[in-house]
Amino acid sequence: MKDSPGLHLKTYVFLLLIVLFAPLGNVLLGKGMKTIGSARNWAPQELLHILLRILTSGYIWLGIACLLAFFVAYMLLLTWADYSYVQPASSFSYLVVAVLGLLLLGEKVSLLRWTGIAIICVGVFIVGHTHPRTTEKT
Amino acid sequence: MLEFIFLFLIVTAGTGGELCVSHAMKTLGEVHDFRPSALLQFVWRAARVGWMWIGVAFMALAFVSLLAMLSMENVSFVVPVTALSYAAGAIGATLFLGEKISKQRWLGVLVVCIGVTLVWLSRR
Numbered sequence: 001m002k003d004s005p006g007l008h009l010k011t012y013v014f015l016l017l018i019v020l021f022a023p024l025g026n027v028l029l030g031k032g033m034k035t036i037g038s039a040r041n042w043a044p045q046e047l048l049h050i051l052l053r054i055l056t057s058g059y060i061w062l063g064i065a066c067l068l069a070f071f072v073a074y075m076l077l078l079t080w081a082d083y084s085y086v087q088p089a090s091s092f093s094y095l096v097v098a099v100l101g102l103l104l105l106g107e108k109v110s111l112l113r114w115t116g117i118a119i120i121c122v123g124v125f126i127v128g129h130t131h132p133r134t135t136e137k138t
Numbered sequence: 139m140l141e142f143i144f145l146f147l148i149v150t151a152g153t154g155g156e157l158c159v160s161h162a163m164k165t166l167g168e169v170h171d172f173r174p175s176a177l178l179q180f181v182w183r184a185a186r187v188g189w190m191w192i193g194v195a196f197m198a199l200a201f202v203s204l205l206a207m208l209s210m211e212n213v214s215f216v217v218p219v220t221a222l223s224y225a226a227g228a229i230g231a232t233l234f235l236g237e238k239i240s241k242q243r244w245l246g247v248l249v250v251c252i253g254v255t256l257v258w259l260s261r262r
Binding site for chain 1: 159160163164166167168169184204205206208209210212213214215216217218221224231235237242243245246247248249250251252253254255256257258259260
């Protein structure tokens with residue numbers, strides 16, 4: 001069976017949605033968790049308290065909303081494109097997340113970290129230039 | 139050490155979950171109709187595939203681990219190091235989904251792993 005004509009365009013539109021929503025969601029989660037703070041002694045009582053704070057945090061819910069939008073786009077994309085294509089190609093979000101972390105959260109991103117992220121993106125670029133489907137359509 | 143355990147959980151549970159979901163979605167077929175009613179019907183069909191629920195359970199575990207790691211480290215560190223899932227994803231897709239990974243893709247995965255190593259070294 002032949003692939004549908006708009007397969008590549010449709011694929012790129014969904015990749016764009018994925019690359020925007022996933023980093024924004026992660027940055028919001030990061031902001032939320034930094035506000036809440038990490039566990040110190042891992043006692044059940046403390047973990048319950050943290051869980052309560054997570055469930056009542058606006059940042060966390062906003063982040064979850066963004067990640068849900070990402071997840072729906074991701075699932076739809078997976079119905080026609082291979083997982084081993086979608087996962088690498090969608091991962092330009094690693095660069096976007098560092099930029100958002102710097103701009104929105106004021107995180108210090110060292111030269112070594114930028115280099116690492118850039119190399120990740122080069123890897124992504126290499127992987128992204130392969131055909132979306134490697135298995136036979138059933 | 140704690141961070142390493144959480145990273146391991148994010149990568150293995152996350153990738154395992156996505157492989158299960160991908161397997162479930164492939165049994166449902168390519169989506170052509172994007173009207174809301176058709177999408178709702180699609181979600182309903184997806185919810186009745188067992189692999190979908192196993193995948194969601196794995197992803198939930200990965201999500202909790204992600205929150206734990208985000209409480210300790212910056213988002214510009216945590217998210218890039220989870221790119222380690224590339225290696226796990228390529229290996230998993232070969233083993234469980236029968237997808238053929240070309241040499242070029244393996245090269246990309248290798249480069250990503252080098253990048254992840256550098257980001258890990260940039261830890262405070």
